[in-house]
Amino acid sequence: MKSERFFNMRSFLLFPLALLLLASSAIAQTPQATPPPPAAPRSVQFPKPVEKTLANGLRVIVVQRSEMPLVTAQVLVKSGGEVDPTDLAGAADMTASLLTRGTATRSATQIAEAVEALGGSIASGGGWDASTITTSVMTSRIDPAFAILADVIRNPAFKDEEIERSRRQALNNLRVALGTPGSIARFVAARVVFRDAPYGHPLSGTPESVPRIKRDDILKLHDTYYRPDNAILVIGGDVAPQDGFALAQKYFGDWPKPATALPNAMVGNPVGDANTRRVLVIDKPDAGQxxxxxxxxxxxxxxxxxxxxxxxxxxxxxxxxxxxxxxxxxxxxxxxxxxxxxxxxxxxxxxxxxxxxxxxxxxxxxxxxxxxx
The missing domain is CATH 3.30.830.10 (Metalloenzyme, LuxS/M16 peptidase-like)
Structure with missing residues (x-):
């Protein structure tokens, strides 16, 4: 009897709550006739970058923001897929991806373990106009993180086994991409828009070009474009400009600038006829959409x-x-x-x-x- 009264009382107490929830749900589903007025504008203050160029031509930018004890540093090389040799599409992308796969003094595993021990992260990759390598750590561990960052950008080993592993991964990714209608459409569209210009090939290469990329091609691309006068070091976070410049000088100041001039790579902008439309249909019978x-x-x-x-x-x-x-x-x-x-x-x-x-x-x-x- 007591349990029955308790059940009835609990049901009675929950009933108003159910009504309230139902009423709230109904109100929430009622469309609002007019949008709410905009809030008052808020002022935004961006941290001011401080810049310096080292004697070897490396441009260093420090952006101090000390709300949290974290620092991110990125080396940006101002060359990417646009500098791929004509028959070696994907070479720049593969070169960038291999930077963290071993140096003259560290294996890929040792690099990963060292960064993990610092509680940080490191990653590299290529784009169309740039190749980057980025590390993030706590402020107190920025010095050893910079040592690793400088090592992988300046002294990559490009070991044969790592190149083959990267090649297999690239080919597997291409096979997957070429099985989806969206990726096929993007590949074809780039070829139509940019034609034979460097932007016309997939950034990661093609099934024909990736197997042709050899270690000598990667070494040549790295030697040609990975140089201080073609790079920018950006340091952001809990670091004062003078400390950031000191780290840059310590780990990148002796990065030698080659005597040869940087190749003048320029990608033309195809001129299309705005009055002409082309409709391309690619038949893929097994496509689900x-x-x-x-x-x-x-x-x-x-x-x-x-x-x-x-x-x-x-x-x-x-x-x-x-x-x-x-x-x-x-x-x-x-x-x-x-x-x-x-x-x-x-x-x-x-x-x-x-x-x-x-x-x-x-x-x-x-x-x-x-x-x-």
């Missing part, structure tokens, strides 16, 4: 239209952008549609992409063209 991708020549990072392009694209892209609104919200033909500029050093491209059912591929292609045109 269709990728629709619109591509055309875009702008580079120094274009006077840089910020205008970002603002203009905001009208097309995003959840409430015209592409997603027409294709997903109004017609339910895709989980999402978007667009964007890929602005690189020498050139760039604009793309709009959608994934949809095979049956609605033609309709989505027409809608994409209509919204972008």
């Amino acid at each position: 269709t990728a629709v991708l619109l591509a055309r020549t875009g702008i580079n990072r120094t274009s006077p239209d840089y910020f205008r392009g970002i603002v203009a694209n905001a009208i097309l892209s995003g959840y409430s952008g015209r592409l997603n609104w027409e294709i997903r919200v109004k017609r339910g033909l895709s989980y999402g549609a978007g667009s964007g500029f890929d602005m690189r050093r020498w050139s760039g491209q604009f793309t709009a992409s959608v994934q949809t059912k095979n049956e609605s591929g033609a309709e989505v292609a027409s809608l994409t063209l209509a919204e972008v045109s």
Whole structure:
């Protein structure tokens, strides 16, 4: 009897809560007629970078921000996939990925263990216009972290077994990519937009070019482009500018600058005919869905239209952008549609992409063209 009264009392107490929850849920689902007014503008203060160039040409930038006892340092080499030799697409990307795979005095395992012992991280990789290696540690351990950072950027071993492991990984990734409609569309679009220019090949290479990359090719690329007068060292976090410059001088001041001039690599910007449209259809019978991708020549990072392009694209892209609104919200033909500029050093491209059912591929292609045109 007592337990029954307790049950009834508990039910009675929970009943108002259930009503409250149901009422709150109903209120939450009621659409708001007008958006709330914007909040008052807030002032933003960015830390001021302090810059110095070492005698060997290495540009050093220190950005002090001492809210947390952490420091991140990045060496950025101002060359990436754009300098790949014509028949060795993917060479720059592979070179960058191998930096942490062993040096003249440390194996890949020893590098990983040393960084882990510092409670930090280290990573390297290549892009189209730059190759980077980055380390992050607590402020108190920045000195030994810099020793490792300098070692991997200046003295990579490029061991044969590590090159072969990297080659296998690159080929496996390419096989996976070439099995998905979206990746195939991106590869083909880059070739159409940039043609035979360096930007026209996949950054990681092709199934034909990756097996051709040899150790001598990697050594040559590293010797040619990994040099202090083609690099920037950025140090950010809990470090004073004078301390950052002292670390740079200690570990990179004797990095020799080659006597030979840096090769003058320039990627042309293809001029497309705005009045001509090409429709390419790639038949992949086993594809579970269709990728629709619109591509055309875009702008580079120094274009006077840089910020205008970002603002203009905001009208097309995003959840409430015209592409997603027409294709997903109004017609339910895709989980999402978007667009964007890929602005690189020498050139760039604009793309709009959608994934949809095979049956609605033609309709989505027409809608994409209509919204972008």
